[in-house]
Amino acid sequence: xxxxxxxxxxxxxxxILSFLAGASSALFLYALDFVTDLREGNQWLICxxxxxxxxxxxxxxxxxxxxxxxxxxxxxxxxxxKGKPISLLLAPLVFTGTLITHLLGxxxxxxxxxxxxxxxxxxxxxxxxxxxxxxxxxxLRSAVAAGFGSVFGTPLAGIIFAFEWESxxxxxxxxxxxxxxxxxxxxxxxxxxxxxxTNYSIPINFRSPSNPLFWTIIAAxxxxxxxxxxxxxxxxxxxxxxxxxxxxxxxxxxxGVIVSGFLLFSPFMELAGLGIPAITDGFSNAxxxxxxxxxxxxxxxxxxxxxxxxxxxxxxxxxxxxxxxLSVFIPLSPAFLAGMGMVAVFGAAAKSPIxxxxxxxxLFGFNFLPFALLISxxxxxxxxxxxxxxxxxxxxxxx
Numbered sequence: 001x002x003x004x005x006x007x008x009x010x011x012x013x014x015x016i017l018s019f020l021a022g023a024s025s026a027l028f029l030y031a032l033d034f035v036t037d038l039r040e041g042n043q044w045l046i047c048x049x050x051x052x053x054x055x056x057x058x059x060x061x062x063x064x065x066x067x068x069x070x071x072x073x074x075x076x077x078x079x080x081x082k083g084k085p086i087s088l089l090l091a092p093l094v095f096t097g098t099l100i101t102h103l104l105g106x107x108x109x110x111x112x113x114x115x116x117x118x119x120x121x122x123x124x125x126x127x128x129x130x131x132x133x134x135x136x137x138x139x140l141r142s143a144v145a146a147g148f149g150s151v152f153g154t155p156l157a158g159i160i161f162a163f164e165w166e167s168x169x170x171x172x173x174x175x176x177x178x179x180x181x182x183x184x185x186x187x188x189x190x191x192x193x194x195x196x197x198t199n200y201s202i203p204i205n206f207r208s209p210s211n212p213l214f215w216t217i218i219a220a221x222x223x224x225x226x227x228x229x230x231x232x233x234x235x236x237x238x239x240x241x242x243x244x245x246x247x248x249x250x251x252x253x254x255x256g257v258i259v260s261g262f263l264l265f266s267p268f269m270e271l272a273g274l275g276i277p278a279i280t281d282g283f284s285n286a287x288x289x290x291x292x293x294x295x296x297x298x299x300x301x302x303x304x305x306x307x308x309x310x311x312x313x314x315x316x317x318x319x320x321x322x323x324x325x326l327s328v329f330i331p332l333s334p335a336f337l338a339g340m341g342m343v344a345v346f347g348a349a350a351k352s353p354i355x356x357x358x359x360x361x362x363l364f365g366f367n368f369l370p371f372a373l374l375i376s377x378x379x380x381x382x383x384x385x386x387x388x389x390x391x392x393x394x395x396x397x398x399x
Contacts, residue, residue, distance in 0.1 A: 108309020255305020
């Protein structure tokens with residue numbers, strides 16, 4: 001428990017943590033924009049994806065093999081399991097690995113990198129400030145909120161995500177207050193360093209059929225089933241990789257060849273990297289009905305081959321393009337279905353429906369909260385029990 005007499009000590013740590021999270025998110029987002037622009041202007045770079053994968057695996061294996069666990073290492077430490085403290089090496093490794101992945105066309109996100117940057121950079125101060133195990137858990141959770149909130153510009157969602165992704169229910173103010181403060185402070189720092197987040201808009205006067213509740217439920221069920229498919233493929237791909245491609249170098253080369261080959265010899269270059277333009281376009285025009293499925297496949301291959309990045313932005317892409325495509329069959333506007341699909345597929349895959357609801361409020365306007373809550377809860381139940389961040393017993397024991 002954080003004691004009153006240590007208020008100065010913990011305030012200092014909270015400020016340090018928030019600054020590191022906000023500044024690292026800003027640097028990462030600037031760098032991500034740079035490598036994305038570089039790739040789009042030099043599409044031949046996608047040919048180098050297998051070689052980039054070899055470099056990523058080599059760096060991790062040479063410098064810090066345990067950093068390969070990424071977010072699962074963070075979650076295991078939060079759950080106060082035995083294991084090594086999070087290494088400072090995780091930050092440069094995941095930063096470099098994610099930029100290589102995006103520069104060379106891999107289909108990945110950014111939240112995983114932001115979480116690992118904020119927790120890794122903060123971890124040395126946990127030892128310096130001589131935190132207990134309980135105190136470390138509180139500040140690790142604060143770092144998660146700060147990383148998530150600052151990288152997306154959604155501090156409220158970051159606060160809830162810090163608890164919801166590991167199914168933890170706070171009972172005392174000391175569990176909650178540092179998380180709240182760090183998420184808002186980190187977001188403020190990121191914005192003041194010049195970061196402008198993507199603007200998504202759903203018109204208030206979107207068209208509504210005579211029975212909107214029925215069609216909303218139908219859409220929610222489809223979003224949930226899509227999240228279920230994503231989780232199944234991620235889990236199955238991981239198992240098959242361990243069985244048939246146990247060598248990490250062969251695995252990343254094989255996956256890199258598939259992804260780069262598809263991108264280079266197909267007309268779907270917008271599926272590379274984050275795919276933000278395709279997401280925003282889905283709010284105005286119905287997306288092709290196969291876009292979401294292609295993004296699922298490319299993301300699964302990219303991440304399970306050993307490339308770095310997060311799952312959230314690909315899930316945004318999957319949900320937004322699916323919702324947009326559904327507007328051809330469901331009498332609701334593309335913008336509404338794209339927005340609700342964007343947050344609902346993520347929430348269902350991450351077992352974080354309240355986070356998804358607040359994301360909708362912060363991204364589209366809080367007048368959409370009732371719709372987002374209904375859709376997110378239905379999608380969450382439809383998607384099954386497990387989360388993309390699920391830890392098994394062996395991972396807890398070895399983290």
